[in-house]
Amino acid sequence: MAVYTGILPITQDETGLAVVMGHEIAHAVARHSSERMSQQMAAQGLGGVLSAAVGQSPTVTQNVFLQAVGVGSSLGMLKHGRSQESEADHLGLIFMAMAGYNPDGAVAFWQRMDARENSASPPEFLSTHPSNGTRIADIQKQLPEARTYYKGR
Numbered sequence: 001m002a003v004y005t006g007i008l009p010i011t012q013d014e015t016g017l018a019v020v021m022g023h024e025i026a027h028a029v030a031r032h033s034s035e036r037m038s039q040q041m042a043a044q045g046l047g048g049v050l051s052a053a054v055g056q057s058p059t060v061t062q063n064v065f066l067q068a069v070g071v072g073s074s075l076g077m078l079k080h081g082r083s084q085e086s087e088a089d090h091l092g093l094i095f096m097a098m099a100g101y102n103p104d105g106a107v108a109f110w111q112r113m114d115a116r117e118n119s120a121s122p123p124e125f126l127s128t129h130p131s132n133g134t135r136i137a138d139i140q141k142q143l144p145e146a147r148t149y150y151k152g153r
């Protein structure tokens, strides 16, 4: 799993970073690649790394996460199919809510991605994760369920 610094202007804050990491962890949990991770590890890893990450550099963030869950791959560079993307969006919303981040932040994140799609220097994440109206509409449909997992911090 890898999170590139190019995404940071779009994540903007901890909640935005939780969207990206929740999504990537969901790919791992759903076994979209050879990496495997339990749901419990996913929720603990996400909560742990994000609280540790506040005020620290992206490199530190990534290292802390790798130590916390013992995974090191490049999931973020794989291009998944549309159904896998949809599943990762769905699970990712639930994971970020379980970790204490408002899942509504996912809509704002993908809207920022949308705005960057045709820019001169789109982030690496966009090449494997095209933003589109369908993704945002699907996430909006999944939000009521995800909100039931959100208890705040």
Ligand SMILES: [Zn+2]
Residues within 6 Å of the ligand: 023, 027, 080, 084, 085, 088, 129
């Ligand atoms: Zn994905």
